[in-house]
Amino acid sequence: MTPEGLALLRRGAEELQLDVTPHEAQFARLLALLRSGNERLNLTALKTEEDIVLKHFVDSLTTLRGGHLDGAYRTLDLGTGAGFPALPLAIVRPELDLVPLDSIRKKIDFVRDTAAELGLSHVTPQVGRAETLGQSAEHREQYDRVVARAVAALPVLAELALPLLRVGGVFVAQKGPLSDEELEAGRRAAGEVGGRVTEVDAFTLPVSGDARTLIVLEKQRPTPARYPRREGVPTHQPLFWKAK
Template sequence: MNPETVELLHQGAAELKLDLTASEAGFVRLLQLLQEGNARFNLTALKTERDIVLKHFVDSLTCLRGGHLDGTLQVVDLGTGAGFPALPLALVRPELQFTPVDSTRKKVDFVRATAQSLGLENVAPIAGRAETLTRQPEHRDQYDRVVVRAVAALPILAELALPFLREGGRLVAQKGPLSQEELRAGQRAAGELGAQVVEVEPFALPVLGDARTLVVMEKQRPTPARYPRREGVPNQQPLFWSAK
């Protein structure tokens, strides 16, 4: 990581009131491992150091806004891809226990190997789909938080994520600009699935200024047993939402 990129990392973190001095070496190594993995597996479309640092590393750290990840928590990173937001968060929050989930085996293998290389004992990824995993007793109603960075509509995220959570748990969803139509559909879906939208926070991505929205749902009662529906259905037929 060149000095200019290191400075961008610290600048972005400072805007989030984070000091990365102790974890800087981990981020430098993570960048190296991601670039090496990208050359073999095409893990992410972002290639330049600047894009990776700002749009993966710093963007992942915005999950910490609002204090929703404070404490000793069991956290699912749903649709982790190449390990985001789990790996950056694990570097700065060792008290959090992360279960990154992805349906693509090569990405899960990369996240596991990267976590081991970084010495992150608080990261234990698994391969699978949410529709299947949340039918298993060891995963349904077992987690304190689900984090997700996704372009999927809120009703889809709610159906896939909320079954992981115990009562009182929270879904922390990172999205771009959010329409009122999607928010209303997400609120209806949350209610159907045993949760409530408790926070909607628009903000600007540090340094770049790109529009982001953090949406938080809190689970208040068990998700009905019929959810999630079978594999693929939540994406194809979202609750209360017609794809635009």
């Protein structure tokens, strides 16, 4: 990582009231591994150091706003892709037991190899889909926290994430600007699958100023057995929302 990239990481973290000084070598190595892996595997559309630092590393760390991940929580990262937000979270929160989930094996293989290279033994990548895991006894209602970054519309995310949470667990969804219509559909979907929206945190991404929203959902009661629906249905037929 160049001095300029390191300065961006420090500045972005400082705006989030985080000290990344002890972790800078790991972030630098993560940057190198991501850029190398991207040449072979086409993992992310972000190519420049500035974009990766701000829109992958710092953006991932915004999930820590509000303190919802402050604890030794078993946490699933839904649709992790190349490992975001899971890998940055694993670096700065070693107490988290992180399970990055993605349906694309090459991405999970990359996340697994990268976690091993960085010494992140508390990261256990999983190939699969949330619809399947949500109906599996091994995963259904077994997680304290679920996180997801820009994966789908809020009502889709609610149906996929809440079945995986234990009662009392929390889902932190990272989104861009959020319309009133999507938020209302998300609230209704959350209620349908056993939870409720407890927080809507609109802010701007450090340094870049890009609009972001963290939506926090709490699991209040067991999810009805019919949810999540079979693979693909939540995305193509979202609860209370017209798919676009």
